[in-house]
Amino acid sequence: MKLTALRYLVAFADEGSFSRAAERCQVSQPTLSVALQQLESELGVSLIERSKGRVALTDLGRQVVNQARKxxxxxxxxxxxxRTGKNPLAGDFRLGVIHTIGPYLLPELISAMKKVAPDTRLYIEESMTALLADSLKYGTIDAAIIALPFDMPGIRVHPLYDEEFQVVVPKGHRWSRRKKIARHEVGDEDVLVLKAGNCFREQVLDACPEMSHADGSALEGHSIETVRCMVASNYGISVLPASSLGGVYRNDMVTAIPFEAPAPSRRVAIAWRDGFTRTEVVDAIIGAAGMMKNPCYQAIEPPDQKQDAACASPSLAC
Known part of the structure; x- marks a missing residue:
């Protein structure tokens, strides 16, 4: 049985005529008709009903077409x-990204990847850290972009960039014209944070421990965008990653204010399995991240091999 004959059969099923199927397959009609007759002879069944003025698949022919498609x-x-074996940078690559990074990083990263590895097609899965860790473990994604610390047996980690946090206040707030904010000052305000269990929330609370002891309540949102809208609506202030506050995400109803040095920040990294065979794509992603011009993404020196895997629980959800 020849694959060509199966392609002709599927084309006939889609087009409903020998002439259109032959045109689609870029062969003559007699060539296509003879190939289909030979297929029927080889299988010992009739796949196509042929009568004056009408041709159509038989019931068995439709079943064979379904299998031929598969x-x-x-x-x-x-x-x-x-093709991927010949060129590791060609083909699909399944990349996971956590929610608090994906919307802000991906437009710039994908643009850079088109320059570094134009034959790589990224399939994006946006999820929580714990779910991405499982996906890495079981091989349903090839790599994941996560926030450190992150530690998991059999997983390698390479830092991509550092990103500072900034204070976000509603328009007209008494801090609106401030140039810098000290960490301890944040604890005196009603602070909007992400829901419990989110690693970005934990990073913010670690950076500004006074928040957990503030007199005001720590209001919660499900996403960075929800928190931003709550700030704009005068529910309180918040602390958000710098990449979520510029460009298309800039909002005239809120004001972003840097922290005094040293500003709290997060380190973003890419993680992949030990023994993964397409590390050339991982290297391309690392290179693409280094090409991004956004000042929010601060380049860092490659870590020592001993520091390749930073530590913390991957159960935190981002």
Whole structure:
């Protein structure tokens, strides 16, 4: 049985005529008709009803077409695997990203990847750290962009950049014209944070421990965008990553104010499995991250091999 004949059969099923199927397959109509007749002879069944003025698939022919589609899809996958083996940067790459990073990083990272590795097609899965850790473990994603610390047996980690946090206040707030804010001052305000269990929330509370002892309540939101809207609505202030406050995310109803040095920050990294065979794509992502011009993403020196895996629980949800 020839794959060409299966392609002709699927084309006939889609087009409903020999002439249109032949045109789609870029062969002559007699060539296509003969190939289909040979397929029927080889299988010993009739796949196509032929009568004066009418041709159509038989019931059995429709079943064979369904299987032929699956077989041709499998062939495409085999071809993709072979192409990827010849060029590790070609083909699909499944990249996980946590919620508090994805919307702000991906537009710039994907643009840079098109320059570094134009044949790599990124499939993005945005999720929580714990779920991405499981996906890495079981191989349903190839790599993940997460916030450190992160530690998991069998997983390698390489830092990409550091990102500072900034204070966000509603328009007209008494701090609106301030140039800098000290960490301890934040504890005197009603502070909006992400829901408990989110690693960005924990990073903010670690950076500004006074918040957990403030007289005001720590109001909670499900996402950075929700928190920003709550700040704009005068529910309180917040502490957010710098990348979420510029460009298309700039909002005239809120004011972003840097912290006094040393400003609290997070380190963002890419993680992948030990023994992963397409590390060339991981290297391309690292290179693409280094090309980004956004001042929010501060370049860092590559860590020593002993520091390749930073530590903390991957159970925190971002």
């Amino acid at each position: 077989a041709l899809d499998d062939v495409k996958r085999i071809e993709l695997v072979a």
